[in-house]
Amino acid sequence: MPAKILIKVLVLAAPLLQLASVVSGFPAHASLAGLSGRDYHYVVSQLEAKVPAPPPGPLDFNGTKLVDDPEHPWMPLQPGDVRGPCPGLNTLASHGVSYLPRNGVATPVQMIQAVQEGFNMENFLARFTTYSAMLLDGNLVTDLLSIGAKTSLTGRDPPLPALAGGMHNHGTFEGDASLTRGDAFFGDNHSFNETLFEQFKDFSNRFGNGFYNLTVAAELRFHRIQQGIATNPQFSIAGFRHLTAYAEVTFPANLFVDGRREGCMKGQLDMLSAERFFRDMRFPPGFFRPAKPTATEGIDAVLAAHPVQPGANDGTSVDSFTVDESLGSLLDYCGFYTQFVNTTIRGLYPNPTGVLRKNLDMNLQFFFDSLSPGSNCTQVFPYGQPGEGGMA
Ligand code: HEM
Ligand SMILES: *[C@@H]1O[C@H](CO)[C@@H](O)[C@H](O)[C@H]1NC(C)=O
Ligand SMILES: *[C@@H]1O[C@H](CO)[C@@H](O)[C@H](O)[C@H]1NC(C)=O
Ligand SMILES: *[C@@H]1O[C@H](CO)[C@@H](O)[C@H](O)[C@H]1NC(C)=O
Numbered sequence: 172m173p174a175k176i177l178i179k180v181l182v183l184a185a186p187l188l189q190l191a192s193v194v195s196g197f198p199a200h201a202s203l204a205g206l207s208g209r210d211y212h213y214v215v216s217q218l219e220a221k222v223p224a225p226p227p228g229p230l231d232f233n234g235t236k237l238v239d240d241p242e243h244p245w246m247p248l249q250p251g252d253v254r255g256p257c258p259g260l261n262t263l264a265s266h267g268v269s270y271l272p273r274n275g276v277a278t279p280v281q282m283i284q285a286v287q288e289g290f291n292m293e294n295f296l297a298r299f300t301t302y303s304a305m306l307l308d309g310n311l312v313t314d315l316l317s318i319g320a321k322t323s324l325t326g327r328d329p330p331l332p333a334l335a336g337g338m339h340n341h342g343t344f345e346g347d348a349s350l351t352r353g354d355a356f357f358g359d360n361h362s363f364n365e366t367l368f369e370q371f372k373d374f375s376n377r378f379g380n381g382f383y384n385l386t387v388a389a390e391l392r393f394h395r396i397q398q399g400i401a402t403n404p405q406f407s408i409a410g411f412r413h414l415t416a417y418a419e420v421t422f423p424a425n426l427f428v429d430g431r432r433e434g435c436m437k438g439q440l441d442m443l444s445a446e447r448f449f450r451d452m453r454f455p456p457g458f459f460r461p462a463k464p465t466a467t468e469g470i471d472a473v474l475a476a477h478p479v480q481p482g483a484n485d486g487t488s489v490d491s492f493t494v495d496e497s498l499g500s501l502l503d504y505c506g507f508y509t510q511f512v513n514t515t516i517r518g519l520y521p522n523p524t525g526v527l528r529k530n531l532d533m534n535l536q537f538f539f540d541s542l543s544p545g546s547n548c549t550q551v552f553p554y555g556q557p558g559e560g561g562m563a
């Protein structure tokens with residue numbers, strides 16, 4: 172709310188010169204959630220609206236291949252480049268524009284193409300992940316999404332919360348109990364954390380004989396949840412986060428392991444490669460992507476090893492974890508879908524109009540089309556059927 176009030180003050184009362192710089196500084200990738208009425212119309216009038224293109228299909232050639240190639244040279248960060256909580260996307264951006272733009276701002280289509288081309292991520296998962304991120308954190312008018320953190324409207328520090336674009340927005344896509352990132356409660360929620368990476372290596376030594384694999388994933392996933400419950404009064408793994416928390420721990424074993432590894436070394440990630448991805452945002456030298464389209468294979472075993480239900484601490488005290496199934500979970504996929512659309516997204520955009528409404532409907536359709544094949548969820552239209560004329 173303070174952000175909204177501040178915008179109002181700026182829009183209504185600021186000297187023209189200052190106003191112009193604020194508006195020209197509005198990031199084209201920042202989410203419009205939280206803006207309404209004249210604020211919304213004012214900002215949108217300054218943005219270049221785009222009709223979102225439909226998502227790309229699966230890769231034509233879907234086998235392994237060299238992806239750390241001369242066409243995709245890694246480069247260190249330049250001023251203005253943003254990186255965020257996802258080591259996969261960070262890596263693709265640092266290898267440049269034929270994967271992702273180096274500044275870290277991309278369209279959903281670019282993002283889907285990049286994760287398929289660079290990591291052989293399976294098409295449904297690539298679309299599901301991208302459109303959920305777009306709906307939560309993207310700018311639905313400009314069709315742009317930042318992979319990163321820290322976007323500031325005016326260069327002020329700290330950035331205005333409702334306008335800060337990117338996937339670090341806590342309670343949206345970014346969440347608690349990450350393997351190598353701290354919880355938002357402790358301040359920094361997106362940077363690589365050396366202490367947590369030491370724990371990652373320790374678990375890989377203890378349960379994976381020096382490698383990260385799905386056995387390690389199960390143990391470390393459980394341990395990070397226990398750590399969160401015991402130290403973070405605001406800890407939460409409800410709804411979408413329950414899904415992503417389990418999905419993400421499979422990625423290092425499924426997607427960061429060189430696609431030429433077969434036999435007993437398949438799914439075993441060595442620590443030097445892990446460090447390249449997580450810390451340096453860089454492919455290991457000569458890296459080959461996985462040998463076939465890959466998703467969250469093994470997630471059921473990871474959950475089954477130490478089943479934890481969705482839920483949260485009470486907000487004020489540690490060790491107060493209570494099960495909360497109201498937003499669905501990995502265990503209730505269609506419940507997750509329904510609440511994500513009908514509660515979370517509608518909460519972000521209670522009353523969309525014009526181009527925002529149109530693009531929201533399109534992104535919601537792309538999202539529904541990306542749900543796991545066979546999940547058979549009933550489609551939800553939070554703003555009425557498209558074409559019904561804007562009824563909520
Ligand atoms: C398809 C588009 C993708 C989007 C929108 C996305 C987004 C995200 C976000 C927002 C997080 C942070 C969640 C959190 O832990 O708080 C995350 C974590 C993660 N992502 Fe991605 N991601 C994508 C694809 C990928 C790919 C292709 C890989 C691997 C090749 C990957 C690997 C990971 C891993 C390992 C984590 C967990 C990091 C940790 O726990 O420290 N992601 N992703
Ligand atoms: C990979 O490509 C081959 C050949 O086009 C196709 O038969 C196969 O179904 C594809 N695999 C996946 C998982 O899409
Ligand atoms: C996440 O981290 C960024 C950068 O440190 C910070 O600006 C933002 O406020 C944090 N989000 C939350 C909810 O703490
Ligand atoms: C990294 O995480 C540890 C453990 O949660 C925490 O004590 C430390 O302050 C974090 N370091 C930074 C630089 O945020």
Ligand SMILES: *[C@@H]1O[C@H](CO)[C@@H](O)[C@H](O)[C@H]1NC(C)=O
Nearest residue numbers: 378379380384385386387438
């Ligand atoms: C992980 O590594 C350990 C130690 O080598 C091994 O016992 C376990 O079976 C491996 N798990 C998987 C899923 O590869």
Ligand SMILES: *[C@@H]1O[C@H](CO)[C@@H](O)[C@H](O)[C@H]1NC(C)=O
Nearest residue numbers: 509510513514550551552553
């Ligand atoms: C969506 O939310 C509205 C308003 O809260 C409610 O009337 C409707 O039944 C919900 N739809 C579903 C499918 O849950």
Ligand SMILES: *[C@@H]1O[C@H](CO)[C@@H](O)[C@H](O)[C@H]1NC(C)=O
Nearest residue numbers: 505544545546547548549550
């Ligand atoms: C999908 O759901 C519909 C309605 O909920 C149901 O009638 C149908 O039998 C389901 N189909 C499958 C394959 O589960």
